Amino acid sequence: MLVQGLTNLPARFVRIILVCTDMTLVICALGLSFTLLGEFSLLLQPVSINVLIPAMAMIGFAGIIGFGLHRIKLVMFGARDVFKISLAALALSFLYAALLLATKLSGVPSKTIIFGGAFFCLSIGVRVLAIATLSFLRAQISDRRAVAIFGAGGVGIQLASALRQSSEMRPVFFFDDNPNLQGMAIGGIPVLGIKQMKKDLTDYKIDTVLVALPEEAKERRAAVIEQLEALGMNVRVLPSVVDLLVGRGNEALFRTVSPDEILGRDAVDLEVPDIAKSFAGRVVMVTGAGGSIGSELSRQIFNCRPAKIVLFDQSEFNLYQVDFELKELGRAGGIEVVTCLGSVTDPVRVRDVMTTEKVEIVFHAAAYKHVPMIEENELEGASNNVIGTKVVADAAAQNNVERFILVSTDKAVRPTNIMGATKRMAELVIQDIQTRSPDTLFSMVRFGNVLGSSGSVLPLFQTQIEAGGPVTVTHAEVTRFFMTISEAARLVLLAGAYAQGGDVFVLDMGKPQKIMEIARRLIKLSGRTVKESDSDVGDIEIKVTGLRPGEKLYEELLLDHDNLCATPHPKILRAEETKLSQSDVAAMLLELNVAIKTANASHMRKIVRERVDGYAEHSLAHGTKMPNPS
Structure with missing residues (x-):
């Protein structure tokens, strides 16, 4: 169509048209300066035809290019562009006056004023007319x-x-x-x-x-x-x-939609001024510091002004990224940042780092957390999540670390997958170690789904939306508790400050939300519309793919809601969960180590069934209805 053709002209052609138009306006303004004074006949004299008009054409071309009038975009025409045209008109007027004096023509002041005013008005008028014409033509496009x-x-x-x-x-x-x-x-x-x-x-x-x-x-x-x-x-x-x-x-x-916008609730205010006192001037170690939670936790600890922060991770790339970010800030703020590569399953390395760096507080965020992946790699999941937690906790107790905070998950409650089961076993290990470690306060924090973390629904849905869909949801009724990375990290810090020993902290996140509604909300907030299955109208389709192995329809934060206690923060609750005896934990760990060393996944699953309260293997994946949490 005409309008589309005009707007699709190459920039080079558009600029040529604008230069030619403005040069024509220069000559028109020159002609008006003579005509309005009744001296049109002088334009036909040799001095005008051979000298004045050619010279003004060249001067006009130089002025148009010099002031960039050919680069003014009609669609963004505004006060700045008007000012630019006024400067060009003023400059050309002075040059025109000089040319009139050189050619010894009369009426220099009058001709100069008329020329400058005429060029200014014509240049703006032509552009306004062009804008109005294009706007009118666009309005006639039927499919607009x-x-x-x-x-x-x-x-x-x-x-x-x-x-x-x-x-x-x-x-x-x-x-x-x-x-x-x-x-x-x-x-x-x-x-x-x-x-x-x-x-x-x-x-x-x-x-x-x-x-x-x-x-x-x-x-x-x-x-x-x-x-x-x-x-x-x-x-x-x-x-x-x-x-x-x-x-x-x-x-x-x-x-891109930010995590805060799809929470479906107000963000929880976790800004407690006294929290910084618990970590100021201390040596703090974060395991899994390169991960989504660990890196955000490290940033927030940094703001509490510790004396030193020890970043520990087995991923060289992830550790490099957070180290690069924090070391510059550390140099400026006088906070030492130490970067340590290593695995939490390596007791020698973990003990050496804690001893050498004189660690006082440990945040244990290192874990394998992706449910489907751990379901297929259960022995590695158990080794990292359970044995790794024991290694770090033992080292903390041996070094008389003041506080140890385990980052856990709501999937640890009545788990239906190995990831959740291994996190519950890690909690049992921490509870057991606390009974023999009076000098260290051990505590655990259970998260809901953390929006924006690696593997969460937010980056997955955003990638699918950018690709044009479909957005995949495993079940129309699946629900989850949600929190932002900032809320999650802040909750860990508060739990560390409120710890009394062996306690489990949870955040009151309101009601769980349907993943289906999260998908719909994200599509709309991204500027698209949902395409219903029975309609051709809409941009992005939502496709139900079926529950994955080990996936629940819903998650819980506690096994028993009757044992909740208040904390100084109204949105953070403390609970005392069921513990295993020391002998039971020792037997569990012994059997687990045997299963890992012999690569016996079946034996490992048998240990989970026997030791983890409420574990129901793959119940939803096989269509069994879970009991109502209430």
Whole structure:
């Protein structure tokens, strides 16, 4: 089509057209400076034809290029561009005056003023006319969808400006709840109030609203999205900096959704001023420091101003990344950062690091955590998660470490998979060691699913959405507790500060959420629409793939809800879980070591069934209904 052809012209051709247009305007302004003074006949004299006009053409060309008038984009034409044209007009006027004096023509002041004013007005007028013409032509494109923009602030204005060159969408009006903006017209687009929003949307047959509110207005944005969805609108969310490619036939690029936005609840305020006192000036060791949780934990510990932070991980690449980030900060802040490669299953290496670095507090975040992978590699999972935990905990007790905090999971409660079972066995090991280690406070923290961590649904869904779908969900009714990486790391720090010995800490995360609803919310917040299975309408399909081996429909945080105790923080709870006797734990570890050394996975699973309370192997994978947690 005509408009698409014009907007798809190569930049080189567009600039040639603009240069030629502005040069023509220079000559027109020159002609007006003579004509309006009744001296048109002088333009036909040899001095004008042979000297004045050619010289002004060359000067005009140099001025246009020098001031970059050919680079002014019509779709973004604004005050800065008007100022640029005014400077060019002023400069050309002075040169024109000099040329008039050189050719000894009369009326220099009058001709100069008329020339400068005429060029300025013509240059702006031609551009405004071009913008209006292209806008009119775009409005006639039949398949250009009408949309509304919620938010007439800076973000909304940027979006409307970007959509001027779109062949897919055209903004009809703004909605805004600011009474000072209502009734105004921004770039020719009216700003309406929200009282009659439903009627206005219906009258103009609009089914898509672009929400253009700044990032800091999270609560307001969430309320607006909910209100628009209740009206049956397709809602697309734009960032504060509009990253939108339009007019080239490509799908608009919308922002990546942050974990906070899909929690379905308010973030838990875990900012406790006294928490830093527990770690300030201390030597803190983090195992698994290169992982998602370990690295965020290291960052937050760093903010507590420890004397030294010891980063321990077996992944060279992951450890390099967090080391590179923190060492620069450490040099600036006077905090020593020590990087140690090693495995938690290596007792000699672990003891040597703790002794050499004089570690006072240990956060044990090193673990294999991906359920399907551990289900197929159960012996490695048990070795790392159970034996590795015992190695680190024993070293902590032997070095009289003040506190040891184990990062656990809600999958440790009535587990249906080996990963959850190994984490529950690790908890049993910690509880047992506490009974013989009065100088060290051992505690455990159970997480829900951590949004944004490696292997979580958020990066998986985002990758699938960017690829155009489908988004895969294992079961329509599967639910999970969710928390952000920041909440998870903060919870660990608080647990370390509140520890009394052998306790389990959990975060009150509200009600568990359906993964299906998380998928729908993420698709909408990413600027797409859900494609229902029985319809061709929509962008991204959600596909149910079936539960994986060892996967539950729901997770729990506690075996017994009657043994909860309060902590100084209202959203953090402490529980006393069932323990095994010292002899039972010793027997469990002995048998587990035998199974690992003989590579006997069947024997390892037998140990889990006998020792882990509530373990139900693959019950959901085979269609057995789990008991209700209540």
